[in-house]
Amino acid sequence: MTVRLRPDPTLVKVALGARAYDIVIGRGLLASLGARIRALRPGAKAAIVTDETVARHHLAAAEAALAGGGVASSRVIVPAGEGSKSFRGFEQVCEAIIAARIERGDLVIALGGGVIGDLAGFAASAVRRGLDYVQVPTTLLAQVDSSVGGKTAINSAHGKNLVGAFHQPILVIADTALLDTLPEREFRAGYAEVAKYGLLGDAAFFAWLEANWRDVFAGGKSASSAREHAIGVSCRAKAAIVARDERETGERALLNLGHTFGHALEAACGFSDRLLHGEAVAAGIALAFAFSARQGLMPAAEAQRAIRHLADVGLPTRLKDIPGQLPPADRLMDLIAQDKKVRRGTLTFILARGIGTAFIANSVEAADVRAFLNEKLAER
Ligand SMILES: NC(=O)c1ccc[n+]([C@@H]2O[C@H](COP(=O)([O-])OP(=O)(O)OC[C@H]3O[C@@H](n4cnc5c(N)ncnc54)[C@H](O)[C@@H]3O)[C@@H](O)[C@H]2O)c1
Ligand SMILES: [Zn+2]
Secondary structure (H helix, E strand, O other): OOOOOOOOOEEEEEOOHHHOEEEEEEOOHHHHHHHHHHHHOOOOOEEEEEEHHHHHHHHHHHHHHHHHOOOOEEEEEEOOOHHHOOHHHHHHHHHHHHHOOOOOOOEEEEEEOHHHHHHHHHHHHHHHHOOEEEEEEOOHHHHHHHOOOOEEEEEEOOEEEEEEEEOOOOEEEEEHHHHHHOOHHHHHHHHHHHHHHHHHHOHHHHHHHHHHHHHHHHOOOOOOOHHHHHHHHHHHHHHHHHHHOOOOOOHHHHHHOOHHHHHHHHHHOOOOOOOOHHHHHHHHHHHHHHHHHHOOOOOHHHHHHHHHHHHHOOOOOOHHHOOOOOOOHHHHHHHHHHOOOEEOOEEEEEEEOOOOOEEEEEEEOHHHHHHHHHHHHHOO
């Protein structure tokens, strides 16, 4: 069977020497999965790791694409949701991959959102001391963020993503048509990470998003719509940072913009549906920009512009946008201190001097942050 590739998928190269790989972005790309894998790893068989929801929508098409390319596959299906990123989920996926007789030279395919990417990627890093894997991200968040860069992890009782590995995929296939089945709320949450790239380092992209976000949300049947453009720019931004700082010894930390506040809010909400990761990131970015303005790093109007865009698309930007109770500032500070971006008692935050100019602030006074949070909590 010959697989017709779409005329113009976007190609982003992640330049990591021996671990370099391509991110291919476009509508309808899933059909080419088998052909692309066979070209990369002739004769390899694959275990597709996915969750129950994604399986319902897209597993049959993925299996057909593999079969069409002559790639034998088996399936490993876990429950949808963050709960699968656990030691138990990890054990189950590892055992299932081994039971499927996936060996060195074979492949794991992560078909799903960030949960599946993190879980399958970590399992691939560990089974037989490391198997190659392919990311087929199915959420916007996964297409622009978690499928790129090789961070994989599960959660510990002590916190999120505390047990994991750096393990780069050998290919990322971002089929934007897969997003057609994604609930709007999930799409919107993923958009927070898209806006993040503009806010942290690309003011022109941010301005483009302000003008075109409705088209990004609407998607479109053409292969070169606003949605593909936004995903392409986001992947290129992340790929460039990852290529320069694969293990986060420096610059890669910029990608944590909004995440220190965001993780604390996520934890305060028990990592539940009350606040999705991307929603927490949006609120966290809004707090980081407001705090940056408060510290005199940028004019208040500049911070307001950043926050307004996130609010316009319907993301939470104020603590009062988060439903239910929030703990007092002291408890939020504890949660912030547990975050991994803390070194020797000083708080490390990603702050900004304006839209597109984020930087790593290494010694932020905890007292300033606490006072700021107290004030924001009082607005609820
Ligand atoms: N490794 C990294 O660099 C990195 C970066 C950011 C986030 N993450 C992790 O990613 C996770 C969040 O990822 P997520 O937001 O993609 O969550 P997710 O994987 O849980 O997906 C969200 C929900 O959407 C469903 N879904 C996925 N694709 C779908 C589709 N095409 N159609 C219909 N439903 C679909 C899923 O079943 C799930 O219920 C977190 O665990 C976070 O820690 C990792
Ligand atoms: Zn994130």
